[in-house]
Amino acid sequence: STAKIVQEGNNAISIAANSLFGGTAAVILTVFVVISCLGTLNGLIISNIRMPFSLAVRNQGPLPRLMSRVNTKTNMPPFATVYAFLLSVIYMVLWYGSLNNWFGRYIGLDEIPIVLIYGLYIFLYVWYMRNFKDLGKWKRFGQPILAIGGSLIILYGGISNPSIGIYLAISVVVILFGLVFYREKNNA
Numbered sequence: 001s002t003a004k005i006v007q008e009g010n011n012a013i014s015i016a017a018n019s020l021f022g023g024t025a026a027v028i029l030t031v032f033v034v035i036s037c038l039g040t041l042n043g044l045i046i047s048n049i050r051m052p053f054s055l056a057v058r059n060q061g062p063l064p065r066l067m068s069r070v071n072t073k074t075n076m077p078p079f080a081t082v083y084a085f086l087l088s089v090i091y092m093v094l095w096y097g098s099l100n101n102w103f104g105r106y107i108g109l110d111e112i113p114i115v116l117i118y119g120l121y122i123f124l125y126v127w128y129m130r131n132f133k134d135l136g137k138w139k140r141f142g143q144p145i146l147a148i149g150g151s152l153i154i155l156y157g158g159i160s161n162p163s164i165g166i167y168l169a170i171s172v173v174v175i176l177f178g179l180v181f182y183r184e185k186n187n188a
Helices: 002-021 023-056 078-099 111-131 137-159 164-180
Strands: none
Touching: 002 023, 023 078, 111 137, 111 164, 137 164
């Protein structure tokens, strides 16, 4: 039952797979889940390193001269890597504090980027429908409309959360903070 799965917490996937497919399949499914999570983690790490570097080469973001330097031996931007690490540590502390009620109640910090990104996807899908005129009707309109519907479901879930005011305030503060580093002229 759903209540039992929720009660099991982190073991829910293994227990559900074990009851549906047996012990061997449960282990295989758990391995696939771990591989999937590690792949997602790898993508997040690489994009988190690339974000300050990508901004810096366009003379945007904090300390662009420093963040755009690339180590010739590793072909990696060391200062952008340190920046990404520090940003990750700050986010991890906030997330840990949220889970342990440091802020008075649970604040799902992981929901902020998800809801925000799915909200922004709607604009992407509209742009897609307007600009990809060489596609057939299904690919140009049908699929993006279904994707917009999915995004609206995620947005509804985020908006119906009682902490939406806190989420929006945090998002607006981050966006406004980003504007501090915006430069009209860039080197790109």
